[in-house]
Amino acid sequence: MASRNRIGRREFIVTSAGALAAGLGSACGRVPASEIEEAAAKVGRLPQRALDRSGRKVSVLIGAATWAPEAVEAGILCGINYWHKSDEWEGRSVPPAILKNREAHYCEVCVDRVRGNHETGVIDEQAHYDFVKHALERTGLRYFDDMMFHFGYHRTAEVKSNPAFLRTYERLKKEGLVRHLCLSQHSYNGNGRVPDGEDRAMILTAVVADGVYEHAQFAFTFGEGEALNKFVSLAKSKGFGTIAMKTTGGAARMQANREFMGKFPSGTTPHNALARWLTTRTDLSAAVIQINNLEQFVDTYSGAGKPLRAADARAIEVMTAYANREVCRLCNDCMSHCGQGVAIADILRYERYATDYGERERARRLYAQLDKKGDACLVCGSCLPHCPQGLNVPAKLADAHRLLS
Numbered sequence: 001m002a003s004r005n006r007i008g009r010r011e012f013i014v015t016s017a018g019a020l021a022a023g024l025g026s027a028c029g030r031v032p033a034s035e036i037e038e039a040a041a042k043v044g045r046l047p048q049r050a051l052d053r054s055g056r057k058v059s060v061l062i063g064a065a066t067w068a069p070e071a072v073e074a075g076i077l078c079g080i081n082y083w084h085k086s087d088e089w090e091g092r093s094v095p096p097a098i099l100k101n102r103e104a105h106y107c108e109v110c111v112d113r114v115r116g117n118h119e120t121g122v123i124d125e126q127a128h129y130d131f132v133k134h135a136l137e138r139t140g141l142r143y144f145d146d147m148m149f150h151f152g153y154h155r156t157a158e159v160k161s162n163p164a165f166l167r168t169y170e171r172l173k174k175e176g177l178v179r180h181l182c183l184s185q186h187s188y189n190g191n192g193r194v195p196d197g198e199d200r201a202m203i204l205t206a207v208v209a210d211g212v213y214e215h216a217q218f219a220f221t222f223g224e225g226e227a228l229n230k231f232v233s234l235a236k237s238k239g240f241g242t243i244a245m246k247t248t249g250g251a252a253r254m255q256a257n258r259e260f261m262g263k264f265p266s267g268t269t270p271h272n273a274l275a276r277w278l279t280t281r282t283d284l285s286a287a288v289i290q291i292n293n294l295e296q297f298v299d300t301y302s303g304a305g306k307p308l309r310a311a312d313a314r315a316i317e318v319m320t321a322y323a324n325r326e327v328c329r330l331c332n333d334c335m336s337h338c339g340q341g342v343a344i345a346d347i348l349r350y351e352r353y354a355t356d357y358g359e360r361e362r363a364r365r366l367y368a369q370l371d372k373k374g375d376a377c378l379v380c381g382s383c384l385p386h387c388p389q390g391l392n393v394p395a396k397l398a399d400a401h402r403l404l405s
Helices: 009-024 033-043 069-077 096-100 125-139 156-161 164-174 200-210 226-238 251-255 258-262 270-280 294-301 310-326 344-356 360-368 393-404
Strands: 048-050 057-059 061-064 082-084 106-111 144-149 178-184 215-219 241-245 286-288
Touching: 033 069, 033 294, 057 061, 061 069, 061 270, 069 096, 069 294, 106 125, 106 178, 125 144, 125 164, 144 164, 156 200, 164 178, 200 215, 200 226, 226 241, 251 258, 251 270, 251 310, 251 344, 270 286, 270 294, 270 310, 344 360, 344 393, 360 393
Parallel strands: 061 082, 061 286, 082 106, 106 144, 144 178, 178 215, 215 241, 241 286
Antiparallel strands: 048 057
């Protein structure tokens, strides 16, 4: 049976012609417009739902400036209207269709701590203000719809004790340069470089109670623990938006594993089942999945908002079991038990960038910035009893070091 969101190629070309005329382009000439239209027609228009208490409606799967250009263009045709990391677009790389119909798209700027990384850096009102102003000049977007505190707070007390980021937001909002406030939140419990660091679910719950931020992004995929699932339900009840990131849970490495795929439920794929599950079986407002080409876009985003079939449900079960055996969930529970202070979660996060997202150069660049790398592990085994998944953490660190060095 045809999906209610799928439309025929002839109809789609008619409806997309206006968008192309408005400046959609053709991925800088690398991919023919006809291929982009064909991919978008296979996906169809994505359903939308409320993002947060602002009342804005966003596509149930959003997009990102880190996508392949042709995937961005196909996404625009399919109605994707929220763009993560829009500040990473550079001048001419900003999709013309967004510039020419700016009010139809929500563009987000990610603002990091300064004078250090997300663990050691500080929140600086003037530095953040200058960063956003420069990003607007560089991209030509005129304003950012959402200003994101990237990586988030270290502990719940910091939500109220350090208002510098909020002051930056208020200044920019008064000037009409940003409109909404959000954050992405990582876990810092057990992190030796963050004294008294706390878990993301705990910090996010405090953010909701504070009532200033409107929505948040955080790592979330199948098989998450009770604390994070409880937070997602709480956020929905309070009108606080939730966007899942780092959602694939190792799906790319699953597809590369012939033995695993040989036993995979027929009639679905890891990414299609994931998209269906994220958008119909969770309380999330939306989710984002990294896309590197048109084939990935069609495979993944054609599942957005579609019912979870029996094959998909079984797929999620086997994917969860695989991820629990193979992929670090970045919970940080083991880190306080490492006598060498190795940034285990960061290293295994970068390994996911390289292995699952196809971003090996970015992963290697970030890995090179760490003061202690995977080879600092002494294989003492102190971390092993504290991994909820039972992963062989020293072996994972050694593999990551070989991949990223």
